[in-house]
Amino acid sequence: MSNAAALARYLDASRRAVVFTGAGISTESGIPDFRSPGGVWSKMKPIMFQDFVASPEVRREAWRRVFNRTAGWTGAAPNSGHAAVTALVDMGKVSAIITQNVDNLHQDSGAPADKVIELHGNASYAKCLDCGRRHELQDLELPYARGEEIVCTYCAGLLKTATVSFGQAMPEAEMMRATAEARACDLFVVLGSSLVVYPAAGLPIEAKRHGAKLVIVNREPTELDHYADLVLHTEIGPLMTETLALLR
Secondary structure: OOHHHHHHHHHHHOOOEEEEEOHHHHHOOOOOOOOOOOOHHHHOOOOEHHHHHHOHHHHHHHHHHHHOOOOOOOOOOOOHHHHHHHHHHHOOOEEEEEEOOOOOHHHHOOOOHHHEEEOOEEEEEEEEOOOOOEEEHHHOHHHHHOOOOOEOOOOOOEEEEEEOOEOOOOOHHHHHHHHHHHHHOOEEEEEOOOOOOOOHHHHHHHHHHOOOEEEEEOOOOOOOHHHOOEEEOOOHHHHHHHHHHHHO
C-alpha cells in the first residue's frame, strides 16, 4: 500500500480530524526552519521578550529584522500541502488546523481564519502589548524609517509582531482551544513537526489519550513516532495532494 493510500484510509474512517503543522510544511514554500542546522536561529540570535520590552535598541533591531525580512517568515506562497489541508477543511474532514508556524500560509491558502489555531502567533501583522489592537506592518514602515519608537495609535503601548517570542507566555486561549480540539478529535495528523517544543508537542499525546488515532508525517523521525498508528517519512506536498485525490 502506498503512503497516500495508507493516510487516505485513516482520513476516510475519520469523522473529526485535526491537522497539526510545523515548519516542515512551510519549508516546501521556502520558509526557513528555526532550529535545524542552517535554520533561522543558527544565523541570528533570537530576541528575548524581556529584552524587547526593556531596550529601545533591541526593539529597533527587532523591527529591522521585520522590515528587512531577515528571518524570511513572510512573503512566501502556500504550497500544495497547505492547499490540501484547506481542502480537507472544506470537505468537513478537518475540524481545526493547529499550527506552530507564524507565516499565515494556511490562511493565505484559503483556510478560514476561525479554523486556524496559531500557537506561536503570526508574523504578518503587529499587536499592541497593552491593549491588544492589531496593526498592519505596512502602516509601521514610515515611523520605522523615521527612527521613531513604534507604538500603538490607540493607547501608545509598545507594538511587536504578533509572534510569541522567547520568554513570552504562550497564548492561553489558543492553547485551551487546541487542547480541546485534540481531546475531541478521532484522528490527529502531524505534518512537518519535529515535536520537540512543548507544550505544543504534548497535543498528539493528549489526542491519543482520548482515543484518537495518531499519524505523523515528517522527513525525520520524531520522539513521538512510537506513539503513532502510522509514521510516514516523506515530503508533505506530494503526499497530501495524492491523498486528497484518493478521497475525492
